[in-house]
Amino acid sequence: KGEKGSSEDNGMQLAVRLMNEQLRTLQDNFNKFKKIFIFSIGKEVGRKIFVTNGLEYDYETASRMCSRAGGLVASPKNADENLALQEIVSKHDKRSFLGITDLHTEGTFKYSTGGTITYSNWHSNEPNNDKGNEDCVELNTDGKWNDTSCTNKKLLICEF
Ligand code: GMH
Ligand code: CA
Known part of the structure; x- marks a missing residue:
């Protein structure tokens, strides 16, 4: 691999890391929303x-x-x-x-x-x-x- 390839790899690694962070934030927010929702108007069975x-x-x-x-x-x-x-x-x-x-x-x-x-x-x-x-x-x-x-x-x- 040349230098161009490795800088593309670095860019990709950064993008994946950012997406993982965003996914985690989304999951945390969703789980919290679900708890509040079920606490107030619903029941989960x-x-x-x-x-x-x-x-x-x-x-x-x-x-x-x-x-x-x-x-x-x-x-x-x-x-x-x-x-x-x-x-x-x-x-x-x-x-x-x-x-x-x-x-x-x-x-x-x-x-x-x-x-x-x-x-x-x-x-x-x-x-x-x-x-x-x-x-x-x-x-x-x-x-x-x-x-x-x-x-x-x-x-x-x-x-x-
Ligand atoms: C009748 C009686 C009650 C019963 C009601 C209910 C109506 O009025 O048999 O004892 O509670 O029907 O079934 O839906
Ligand atoms: Ca009845």
């Missing part, structure tokens, strides 16, 4: 993040808002996820909708993405389809599920 805006909407609006944000209405798939959601509804003292309905077939609760539910935490004697008008699911502050009317307004929690 495994690879999922649940987020609320603290406001209440009917199911159709909730579904549209989560979709527009690139997420889905929260659907707990296990006890850990259900507990994380329970903590959010308890903090806000407002029941939330789950992304689960029996709108398609009465009595068969499915995820908004399709497929019959694989985990549930129904309150005793629920779902009861009270007044024949309960196709959505709400999460109570005790973590239990109740079928309820989709036109009720419930706390918005999306998952990402």
